[in-house]
Structures are given as C-alpha cells and as structure tokens.
Amino acid sequence: MDDRFFVDSEYLSPQALEKKHRLETDPSVRRSHMEYLPGMERIESDVCANVIGQMEAYDYARYTAKDVRTALEHETCSVEDFKALLSPAAEPFLEQMAQRARVETSRHFGNTVYLFTPLYIANYCENYCVYCGFNCYNHINRMKLTIEQIEKEMKIIADSGMEEILLLTGESRTQSGVDYIGEACRLARNYFRMVGLEIYPVNTDEYRYLHECGADYVTVFQETYDAERYEKLHLFGHKRVWPYRFDAQERALMGGMRGVAFSALLGLSDFRKDALASALHVYYLQRKYPYAEMSLSCPRLRPIINNDRIDPLDVHQKQLCQVLCAYRIFLPFVGITVSSRESAAFRNGIVKIAATKVSAGVSTGIGDHERKYSGKETDGAQGDEQFEIDDGRSLNQMYRDIAEEGLQPVLNDYLYV
Secondary structure (H helix, E strand, O other), rough: OHHHHHHHHHHHOEEEEEEEEHHHHHHHHHHOOOOOOOOOOOOOHHHHHHHHHHHHHHHHHHHHHHHHHHHHOOOOOHHHHHHHOOOHHHHHHHHHOOOOOOOOHHHHHHHHEEEEEEEEOOOOOOOOEEOOOOOOOOOOOOOEHHHHHHHHHHHHHOOOOOOEEEEEEEOOOOOOOOOHHHHHHHHHOOOOOEEEOOOOOOHHHHHHHHHHHOOEEEEEEEEEEHHHHHHHHHHEOOOHHHHHHHOOHHHHHHHOEEEEEEEEEEOOOOOHHHHHHHHHHHHHHHHHHHOOOOEEEEOOOOOOOOOOOOOHHHHHHHHHHHHHHHHHHHHOOEEEEEEEOOOHHHHHHHHOOOEEEEOOOOOOOOOOOHHHHHHOOOOOOOOOOOOOOOOOOOHHHHHHHHOOOEEEEEEEOOOOO
16 A cells, blocks of 8 residues: 555644654654553453454465365355455456355345445544544534434435434544434434444443444444554544454444444555455354344545545455455355445446445435435535545435346335334
C-alpha cells in the first residue's frame, strides 16, 4: 500500500499538524496500539491468537495450481483449501470458483437476496484514522440527529418499504453515547423488523443494554488485521486499541446479540491476509457460538471528502470476486454482504454467485434521506458523508433489478413470536 494515499496534511489546521507531528515523531506522547485504555473490558479468549497465528504464517506464494484444483475437488473446504483459494495461484480458476460458489449459495440460501439500508445518525468522531472521512481532524460538516430527526428519517425510510435498518455513528462516546444509541434502537424497533448497529466497540454490559433496547446484530470492521499496519493508520483515539476492537464481536455475543458481522477494509494492507483473517475470525467464533448468526462483507477503500488520493482500485474487481467466492466456498452457511461502495453492475453479478445481502437507498451523510428520497433540496442541515458510494439505487429500483435477474428480493428474514 502506497502511503501517499493517506497524506492529508494540507487539510489540517496548524494545531492539528503540530499534534500529528508530535504523534509521529515522539513515542512518549503516543500510547501503544496494544494497550487497553481505562474502562475497556478484557475477555479471556483464544480466538485472536488462532486467527493471527494463521494469518502471520500464511505464505500465499507457495500455493500452486494443483493445490487450487485439489481444494475445488474437496466436498468440504478446509482452512488449508481456503488459503489456496485466496492465493494468486487461484486467479486463473475464477470461473470454476464462481461455479462452485454459486452451487453453495443456492444450496444454503436458495435464490434469495436480502435488502437493508444504513442510517447514519451522527458523524462526530474522536479518532484520527487517516483514511476515514469522519476522522476528527477532517474539516467536514459535523451533525448529530436529535431523536425527533432520527424518527423523521426512519419514517421516510420505512415508508419506502424497507424493513431492516443499520444504525451508524461516528466513533464518539461524548457526542453519541450508549444511551443515545439505545434510544435510537428503541425508536427503530417501532419502524423496522430488524435493527443492526455499526458503532464504536463497547463492553459486554453495554452490548446487553443495546440488545435490550432492540438491536439484533452488531457489525464491526477490524479495518486491517495487520497490527503493525493498524498502528500507522490509527494515530490516536479509542479506535487505536487494536485488541479491544478485535474482541468486539465476541463481547457482543456474550451480551446477547443474535448476530455479528465482520470485515476488513480491503486495501489498507495485504488484502489476501486480511481476507484470510476475516474469514478465520468467523470460523473460530462460529465454533464457540454455534447458534449465533454471522456474516462477512468485503468493502474496498473509497475516496473520502478532502482526500482524493485514496485509490479504490488497489484491490481489483477480479481479486474482490476471488475473495467473495473463496468466502462462500469456505463458509457456505455464512451471509455475505456487498455494499454500495461497489458498482451496480458488480453487485448485480455477484448476488447470482456468492453474495446474499445488499444495501439500497443508501446515504452515508447525516440527515440526508428526505432529500435523497424526495429528490428535492431541503432546508434542513446535513452532515457530510463518510465516503463516496458507487451504487445509489433506490429500494424500488434495487428490488426490480434483483427480480429481473431471476432472484427473490427479501426485506425481512426473521420474525419475533
């Protein structure tokens, strides 16, 4: 990864530049990325050691075409088979991998594709992550929706027919506290059958509280499983603590969440190793919590406001397809989500092969759904977006496009009785 994509100095204030320089040059003012901060819960788990041990030992250059053929011939894909399918040696076998992935998807999910939409309720952040549009030193319009504004946004989304929502915030406990998020969950339960969260990692008791408020599942991006690379990309803030973030999904399950979702942001580090670690994170947790629902996604870097150097093509589309097919073959029961970061053409194709869930009617800005859904400019204030999307189709358009592919769009896959 070329670090020039993450050079953002020209957009920082003099005070921010001074602090950034001190963080980069004076180790005494910067905490270790492996050091827990006060209030962060530690749990006893062997999952991290298993995942990172496998990732660090992974030499994908040693796999051959023979290894790939053998992996595709096996009825059950082992960890070793999965490593072969992620390797460069598997690239010429993409068509065979896609055919195998299509069979596994059809066998376990039929021809259904689930639809959801994200709702960003705040974009305040206390972290400095150099690749993210929300980072605390990026000069953007910050906004936190009031409960009344959240309800207005939810009603607009629900009126479109959507039944599943993913609530997102920037990573700021000060501006978006757990009580605030819990209130949003309770409100969402009035409008939607399924409520997901993509927020800063919290402790087990806080996940339990959010579940009691109505949250069904939790999504956490590890960003990169390469701890050394992670340190360079996360200069300070709670997010800098790599092991606390790694254990977030397990704490969520311990807190009673029905499901958890995993991802690395492909392009931050070696994408093959990050893809391996993401899937193994699911693999080992699945064995500890066999009744939990788990899913994977494969977001690639997208351009962000005030930094057009970030190149989403560091991981090419064929390589992304290879990762998604390998995921499906290795973890046939696990849901795979492909976000609006990817193009409409790519998403239309991948749902016929490996993906089982896509977003629709997406806005990554704050308070933006009235304008987006009505097509008219509004007088209300809006907060800037986290990143640029590539597929802006509405729910109705997405529903029609999926149906035209011979698939069955599904708005809800779970009923409370």
